[in-house]
Amino acid sequence: MIKDAGIYFDVPAQRIRHITRLPETTAHTLVKRGALMDAAASERIWRLADIMGLAHQVFADEDAAKAWLRTPNLTFEDAAPMDYLDTEPGAMAVRQVLNAIATGGAL
Secondary structure, three states, rough: OOHHHHHHHHEEEEEEEEOOOOOOOHHHHHHOOOOOOOOEEEEEHHHHHHHHHHHHHOOOOOOHHHHHHHHHEEEOOOOHHHHHHOOOOHHHHHHHHHHHHHOOOOO
């Protein structure tokens, strides 16, 4: 799942592991054993997918949504919105910005 998400978002798997908080050795062990991620890591992947869905709605273009998520942004102190998705408060901040973009509102 980590590798697939990295390919989908066109980012290194390391970046997805950062979001899921899965160490590289743990991720490799899970793949080797065909095991599932723990609930917390799974929830973080789900959060990434959920935010991607919202970004896709806002930008009406899948590639534009992915590019926005992975590109550093001044609103996020020159970090990429994707890098905020390892916590729910970070995801809430990303949702707030996407909703502001969608409605033409202020942050």
